[in-house]
Amino acid sequence: MTQKMGKATKRKPETAEKVRAEKDNNKQETLKMAERKPRSQMREKTDGVQETPTEELYTTNESFCMVLLVCVILMLGLGVLFLCFTSKESPDPSAMEPKERADVKPKEADKKCADKTAAPKADMLEEEIEELEKSDKSTKEEKVEEKAPAGKAKPKETPKKPTKQKKPQTVSEDSLPEEIKEFQPSILDRMKVRNVSVDGRQLRYREVKPTKDVDTNVRVYLFDNFLTARECEGLMGAHSRHVQETSKHDPIICFDSIKTLRNHLKDAALKVKVSSQDFTEGTKCLNASLSSQLKQHLHWSYSTSFYPGESKFSATFERRVAAATGLKPENGGKFQITSYAQGIGYKSHTDCVVGSRDQRDRFATILVYLQDVPEGGETKFTELGIAVKPTKGMAIVWNNMTPEGNCDPTSLHDASKVRKGHKFIIQRWYYYKSFYSLGKRSAEPTLPARESGQPRVSCDEYEHGSCRWYDEWNYDHIVEYEAQKINLS
Ligand SMILES: O=C(O)CCC(=O)C(=O)O
Numbered sequence: 001m002t003q004k005m006g007k008a009t010k011r012k013p014e015t016a017e018k019v020r021a022e023k024d025n026n027k028q029e030t031l032k033m034a035e036r037k038p039r040s041q042m043r044e045k046t047d048g049v050q051e052t053p054t055e056e057l058y059t060t061n062e063s064f065c066m067v068l069l070v071c072v073i074l075m076l077g078l079g080v081l082f083l084c085f086t087s088k089e090s091p092d093p094s095a096m097e098p099k100e101r102a103d104v105k106p107k108e109a110d111k112k113c114a115d116k117t118a119a120p121k122a123d124m125l126e127e128e129i130e131e132l133e134k135s136d137k138s139t140k141e142e143k144v145e146e147k148a149p150a151g152k153a154k155p156k157e158t159p160k161k162p163t164k165q166k167k168p169q170t171v172s173e174d175s176l177p178e179e180i181k182e183f184q185p186s187i188l189d190r191m192k193v194r195n196v197s198v199d200g201r202q203l204r205y206r207e208v209k210p211t212k213d214v215d216t217n218v219r220v221y222l223f224d225n226f227l228t229a230r231e232c233e234g235l236m237g238a239h240s241r242h243v244q245e246t247s248k249h250d251p252i253i254c255f256d257s258i259k260t261l262r263n264h265l266k267d268a269a270l271k272v273k274v275s276s277q278d279f280t281e282g283t284k285c286l287n288a289s290l291s292s293q294l295k296q297h298l299h300w301s302y303s304t305s306f307y308p309g310e311s312k313f314s315a316t317f318e319r320r321v322a323a324a325t326g327l328k329p330e331n332g333g334k335f336q337i338t339s340y341a342q343g344i345g346y347k348s349h350t351d352c353v354v355g356s357r358d359q360r361d362r363f364a365t366i367l368v369y370l371q372d373v374p375e376g377g378e379t380k381f382t383e384l385g386i387a388v389k390p391t392k393g394m395a396i397v398w399n400n401m402t403p404e405g406n407c408d409p410t411s412l413h414d415a416s417k418v419r420k421g422h423k424f425i426i427q428r429w430y431y432y433k434s435f436y437s438l439g440k441r442s443a444e445p446t447l448p449a450r451e452s453g454q455p456r457v458s459c460d461e462y463e464h465g466s467c468r469w470y471d472e473w474n475y476d477h478i479v480e481y482e483a484q485k486i487n488l489s
């Protein structure tokens with residue numbers, strides 16, 4: 001980025017720097033150990049005698065032998081080190097682009113050297129490689145967890161957390177843990193909406209009919225008081241505290257393309273020239289300092305997530321949803337709370353991927369408004385001619401897919417800008433075909449370099465107010481980088 005914002009520095013990933021630093025440390029450590037060795041040998045010979053200063057040893061014959069021995073050991077040690085650090089034909093995986101990294105198989109010699117002199121580094125690299133190998137699969141899964149604009153590539157299933165085992169470099173079906181191989185997906189192809197009684201309260205549904213004459217599979221239902229005022233307040237409080245705590249760090253800002261970045265700059269009346277150099281290498285995210293500079297010019301909604309089992313409320317909520325809608329808990333993903341300040345909305349999108357054949361997609365959505373919004377903030381189904389006004393405790397639930405597992409484009413919806421007040425919602429997506437990692441917190445990518453707990457803002461597609469802040473990371477901005485690199489210049 002030039003002019004006002006200055007030029008982005010092209011930086012190697014932090015992990016690569018760490019690896020290099022560790023390499024140096026290991027080298028130093030090995031040298032130190034070689035230097036110390038004669039002293040411990042001397043200690044054995046002089047059993048019980050106070051240790052002699054190293055210089056005195058060299059004045060005796062015996063010491064002369066010791067010196068020779070030391071030299072031989074030192075030379076051997078240095079030889080081994082030299083071989084370790086110079087014979088690597090395979091490049092340092094941590095310094096590569098993600099896709100290349102996944103292909104690198106460490107040579108046997110590399111492994112031996114790593115075992116002898118740099119075990120922590122080897123572990124770290126292997127973990128990194130494993131995570132990146134996973135990323136192709138987990139991205140698919142992760143992508144469906146984020147808003148999925150119609151027509152984009154489809155997320156896939158993947159093991160959530162790399163198991164701590166010596167791993168092959170490519171993940172074949174055979175190498176997957178038994179529990180993943182044996183996973184039996186659950187299919188969810190219809191909602192069964194009904195009136196239910198919860199803790200003495202009657203939850204009654206009503207259907208909201210399209211006002212447009214459209215051929216659609218989408219059914220939209222409302223439940224008043226689906227959550228109590230107390231539940232709504234508890235969720236808003238937890239979300240706000242978490243946002244506040246996490247906002248100690250400025251977010252790293254990511255864009256789906258350079259075009260989106262340029263549009264945002266234009267919108268903010270910032271006359272700056274940007275190029276691919278402004279993205280952190282290997283990702284579509286700006287580096288930390290550019291992100292901080294841009295922060296004041298962008299606006300976003302805030303999303304925080306929790307996963308099944310992470311709070312008692314998750315079980316209460318999913319039971320209530322199952323009773324009232326027939327949406328099975330095992331087909332549900334994470335729980336996401338989102339807040340919109342005045343002036344913020346969210347782009348037109350479908351929650352599933354139109355045209356995709358992968359049925360591991362969001363069959364249905366339940367969204368509960370946690371607070372009234374005096375003006376604006378409606379959830380609008382543009383194809384159906386439906387607009388729902390946020391009302392505290394009210395749930396809106398709809399299906400995005402057909403009973404055959406196809407994403408219905410008429411499920412297109414957006415969040416109108418909040419004109420007055422502050423909007424809070426909780427959402428959960430239910431998937432047509434469940435998969436092993438569904439509802440499990442996934443391992444996060446190592447790129448881009450960031451502080452622990454540093455949030456991200458994703459501006460996917462330009463539409464005013466459509467950036468969203470997240471308290472967790474997925475692989476989109478790494479994997480899509482490769483696919484779109486050509487568009488980043
Ligand atoms: O806030 C809303 O009303 C809709 C949000 C939404 O559709 C989403 O986050 O997927």
Ligand SMILES: [Fe+2]
Pocket residue numbers: 349350351413
């Ligand atoms: Fe949505």
